[in-house]
Amino acid sequence: MKIRQIQQVLIALLVVSLLAACGGDATPTSAPADSGGSAEPTSSSGQAAPSGEPIPIGVAVAQTSNVSLFGQEQVTGAKIAEQYFNDNGGVNGRPIKLIFQDTAGDEAGAINAFQTLINQDKVVAIVGPTLSQQAFSADPIAVQNKVPVVGPSNTAGGIPQIGEYVSRVSAPVSAVAPNAIRYALDQNPDIKKVAVLYAQNDAFSKSETVVFQRAVTDTYKLELAPVQTFQTTDTDFTTQATAVLNEKPDLVIISGLATDGGNLVKQLRELGYTGPIIGGNGFNTTNIFPVCQRFCDGIILAQAYSYQQESEINQAFRKAYKDAQGKEPPQFSAQAFAGVQVIVEALRKLGDLSSMALEQTREQLNQQILAGTYETPLGQLSFTPEGDINQSTFYVAVIKMNDSGTDGTFEFVK
Amino acid sequence: MSDFFNTYGSLIVFMVLNALLALSLYLPLMAGQLSLASPGFFALGGYIAAIMSTKVFHVEAGAYPLGYVLIEMLLAALASGVLALIVGIPSLRLRGIYLALATIAFIEIVRVLSLTLEITGGAVGIFGIPQPFGTPLGYLWLALPLLIVAALAIWRLERVRVGRAFNAIRADELAAGAMGINTTYHKVLAFTLGAILAGIVGVVYAHVLNTWNARQGTFEAGVAYLTYVLIGGSRTVVGPIVGGLALTALPEVLRSLGGESLPTWLNNFLNSGQSIIYGTLIVLSTTFFPQGLITPRLLRFWRRTRASNDQ
Amino acid sequence: MRGGALVAPPDRQAGVDFSQILQNILNGLSIGSVYAIFALGYTLVFSILGIINFAHGAVFTLGAYFTYALTGQRFGFNGLLSNTALPVALPFIVAMLGGATLAGLVSVLVERVAFRPLRQRNADRLLSVVSSLGVAVILVNLIQYLVGAESYSYPSNPFGLSKPAINFGSVERPIPVRSIQIVIFAVALVILLLLTLAINRTMLGKALQAVAEDLTTARLLGINTKRLIVLTFFVSGFLAGLAGTLVGASQSITGPYFGITFGLKGLGVIVLGGLGNVSGAVLGGFVIGLAEAFVPPQFVQYKEAVAFAILFLILLIRPQGLLGRTQVQKV
Structure with missing residues (x-):
């Protein structure tokens, strides 16, 4: 019977999709940072085009669902940051590569995205997720795996207290x-x-x-x-x-x-x-x-962000945003930019990454993130020992x- | 391989839990009742777990004892059962669409209450729910036995007197009543069993998610569970399970399909078009496979072919 | 000097505040009229097919977006139609009618895709309900995919009203009502009048009543039921689209999920009025609107639950609804 054949084909497809979900780690995007010899540390510094194996940084925000309104602004901001820092020498000559994993609007989606970024894409750090509720759900995963997370827009009380690997560039409302x-x-x-x-x-x-x-x-x-x-x-x-x-x-x-x-x-x-x-x-x-x-x-x-802020980096960011989107940059984009920036600048201070195991990179990166002071489009910012933001100007x-x-x-x- | 389990550990757990939620919706459907209430009981179970584990049981260090999780599950089962009777009895006296409407009203009221009450933490919800397991995959120790027990129980239920009564009501409620079946009793029973299952799953889910809030258990979630059942199959216990497992995995598959080799528009569609695909699947399956993909006939057919191959 | 504001005026301590009651009634009527127009389409479809069309809320949303597009405004950057606009820019009233017509056509398409195939197979009515849910999911997400999740607004003051609000009270104790809401109220009354006339005074209406009574008998009597069903879906979609545009004009289009709340509350409205009862839908709309308006300010956080609490109560006490007849066997 014809119907039955179609039925069996569809079931086969479902089963294949199950298997494919399981076998999915063959994605080409994964670029482990600790792959040793392949990354040649370049001696040139400054404005030279970065070369070598890119350093993977994860971005887990809501690209779909109704939260995507914010998530899409964050994607734009993060992409501008990737371009900007790679144009400015990357991390000591090595480029960065942002790996995006969609969290959608729910908690389970955030957990899945974090797991994929941490275990499959082997990122050194993660910017995300979009909502505070998602952060309460997914950040503990990063803490368990000792991967630094920088929250771009999580403003609820209790976020930095989730664990020592959690920090945020979004000022709490108080x-x-x-x-x-x-x-x-x-x-x-x-x-x-x-x-x-x-x-x-x-x-x-x-x-x-x-x-x-x-x-x-x-x-x-x-x-x-x-x-x-x-x-x-x-x-x-x-x-x-x-x-x-x-x-x-x-x-x-x-x-x-x-x-x-x-x-x-x-x-x-x-x-x-x-x-x-x-x-x-x-x-x-x-x-x-x-x-x-x-x-x-x-x-x-x-x-928490004013596009009229006069610092050089903000004006560069504002121009890049306006060229791409035709309007003034919103706070969510600026915060996502700042999130990537914090990670990049902390990475720069780590020196030669090729000699470090991934676990070591992540651990030291987290310490550097918390220790540093950053001139971002949001103004000058640093972190409390817990990882909450100290933003100097509102x-x-x-x-x-x-x-x-x-x-x-x-x-x-x- | 360990990378694989680390990456997909949570996903596998979500797949199993969603299969269970599909079963919770399948139970009332066995008696022909369309209920969208599962998310409400699911939310209730989650809140019970969240409140008990963060405010009542104080576990200072180390893993959260499994015994406590079992107590939470018991409480959630009780609370969901009682609430299901309160919601179910008035709306199940009536035939037809009324249960679906009452259940929609129920989940919306639950949502408003959880946003408003002090104890549920408002919009932020409850966070820092303690973990009984070191890794996400550990939750399989809870979820898998639960799935097996539930599936076997339902499989058995379909073959005893109560299950036959469910079936009769589903086929023709008036006729079933005329044959002397107490239709209201059986409909309420099916509905309550589903509610209890959803409440128990909520407990596990809250621990897996680390946090619980009013965004869990919405009308949209109910539609998603319904999709699992309808596409998997609404006439046999295998159907909802396969539907729940496969459709939870599907978004991740679509996402990994969206590699760099595909054209941009298709890539975008695979990324943000999942729900469109879901909707299309619902419409197609109701029209062309009203019993879902896995039907009792198909199972019999498979069994027969296997038997003839063995000979 | 504002110092006196700390002392409550005497009439507020007297217990009953009539201007407050009047204000609540006006607020309730204005939001109730939106519920009423919305629910009319719901209940029309139910009356002839005995099915709740869950895609109704999505068609409502679409109508508002169609009108937006027809006024020639630009879409945002987040969807597939990034930063595009139609080459034409129709005047708002024309665009509104155009948007409603398009919504009506979509509704016909919904019938063709989600209802007719099932009806031809004589399938369980529950399946049609589910299938319409599927269509709703498709439409809502299609909107998001095409034009993004952001909100859109019509040009300000689309109806060219001279004042943003009209004061029904005195200068010192104002009872303001927004002019746009008075427009919506008027439109709701006109629609109800036209619909009642059409149903009771025309051949078409008589045929519709016959179909509502019994589809098979009506077909045997020589009524072209297929055409009538298509027509009903068109009218239902048209009304939904019109309501969407009106709400959009009053409050802006708040994204693809715009119609969902109305879709869910609308269930309360039609059950309260009596499933499939046209005047009942209007009555139900006003009752729920008024009930919401009379929620005291300190309990306003429970306002969203009012429609659902009423739905639940009515199932408990009088499942056939306020104006319904006792036999309601349809699904």
Whole structure:
């Protein structure tokens, strides 16, 4: 019977796919760093084109699923870093090669990607994953295998404490957020009552709002209206907006992501709120402009990254990003760049890698990462002994929209 | 070879666990009931494991005792069973689509609660779940016996009176009722057994993942388990198992296929088009293989050919 | 001076705050009208085929994207259609109708691919439900693959409204409602009126009712059931696409998963109203919208669960829904 034949062919395909999954280690991308003699240490340094066996660095971010919106920005940032550092001499003459493994949006995907990078691709270190929840899941794998991980966007509390091989270049919210309130108070000293809203299903917003609320009540002794929550998947914020308006606040603080946050701002403004609005770090992306359009104008936000930062490396990064994507670089790209940069600069200090076993390289690399100080597009940064970031500068910006409300800029104020 | 097991250890464990989840959805389906509730009980089991292991049992150093994991599994089974009765009895009195709708409502309510309650850790969830095994592959010591026991139990169930009642309800619920089968009782039984299995798997999953949060056990996850069952086969216990194993491995296969030799568009499609392929598989299989790929007839056919070859 | 803000105004201490109630009612009606339009399409398909079309939410999403494309705006960099735009730029209203029409055609295609083959094989209705889930998965991910996961917005103020909000209260105690939501409310009423007229006053509507009653008998009576089913799917998709565009105009298109929440909540709406009951869908939409609006601010985190709690309760108490008749045997 025909159907039965097709059926058997399909089953055979399923079984083959099972076997293929198992036999998959023949991928051509794996390039072990410890393959000894093949890598010739070049004596030339500086700007000469790097040669020799490339050093594999893993990037495990969400290239698919709905988290890919952030993951794709990270891929772009990391690729610019690969190009930039290879153009600038690589690691003591040897080029680096980024190996991307998609984590998708879930925890299991992050674990699989980490395992593949560590055991099959034999990377010296990993930049990733995208979400804090994924980091809680996959980072312990790296710690077990003694592979350094640099988190590009994991901001939740407890990440560096997962283990000694975990560090991050994304500032936890506690450091960033209060600056914006200070700026708002400087502009308008009459502020008495503050309304706070946050996205309860977003790990970042949830921890950020705690910092904001503490700053409002403890640091600045302002009155806090009943806190409103929403979800990042919400689209209608009428209930929250009218509840806020009822309280007649002098300042509104929103912790959310670009789409939901932008929508909330838009609906709040349309319903008649005219006072100042502070956005959390989730607002720090040009993706917010099309959402709230002209109503974005005037939002005050705290930034961990400002594209207007004047350092040479940031301007080089900004130019490369603009050439590729036609817009200003977002924070996620800059952080991914910084993540790769930290690893590259630490590798440079290790000296000749060809004489080291992979385990040794990874261990010493981790020590170097934690010890160093780096001039990144984010500004100067270093690490605490636990691996948390010490970022020297944060920025406060105000969104300025053009007249038609189609495009805007982050005007750096502090 | 050790590289192979290091690389794919977690994947193999996920394959086995997803096969179990497929079975948890297959159980109500045996009695003809479409339930998408497995993710909800799965989430519940995971939270029980996460809370017990991080807040109740304090293990200072070394491996987390397996005995504790078994206690968690027991608790999860109990909690899921009771909850399944509460959800199942009202919605299973009714025939047709109502169970599917009630289960969708159930998983959404579970999701909102786990985001909101203090004890579930909100959006961040619970992290630092202790590990009973040194390597991911060690979880096979839990997952594989679980799969074998579950598969044998279901295989046996299909051949006793209760299983025949399930079958009769699936074939024609009205007729089954007329024959004197207590349809509500049997439907609730099938649903509850599935829920208990999903809760137990949640416990193991939480340990494997190191962390648990409200992103586990969503509506989308339910659709994925359903795909395992439908494509593998919804008429025999072998089907969901093969479906769960193969479809969990499939993304990794597609990903490794996407090498440098393929054209970029195809590569992109293999990378980000997995879900499109899944969806297509669902539509094709419901139309052309409504019983899934592995059907009882096919198993009989294989057995016969093997028997005739032996002679 | 803002110093007085610390003292609560007297009417807020008096317990019942009428302007707050009015505000809640208006908020509930405005979100409820979106649920209603969305659920109408769901329930139309159910009424004739007895099947829940899970792809409905995805068609809703597609409609919003079609309108976006037809207004000639550019797509982002993350999808296959990176930075492309249609050469035409239609006025918003025309684009909206065009987008809804395209969504209707997609819905017809969904019927052709996911429902008709199964119906011809006389397959279990549950399989059709599953098959429509498969189509939903394909559509959502196709959108993501083609245009990325980012959000898109229509040109600001697409309906050319003169004010962003209308105040139903006084100056000192405003009860604002966004103008766009009033537009949506009006559209919902017009659609309901047209649909009721079409079903009850035209031959086509009568035929539809006959098919809803019993497909086989209707066919024996000489009704071209195949054509009617196609038409129903078109109308259902058209309404979904229209609703998608309206919500997009009110709140922007928040990505490929845009319609999923509506798709799930919509289940609550149609069960509450009575599966397959057109006026029930509208009533259900408004009831759930109002129930959500009346969630007190301190419990707003549970708002997302309201529709599902209602769905569960109604299954418990009155499974045939508010306006449904007792016999509902379809799957």
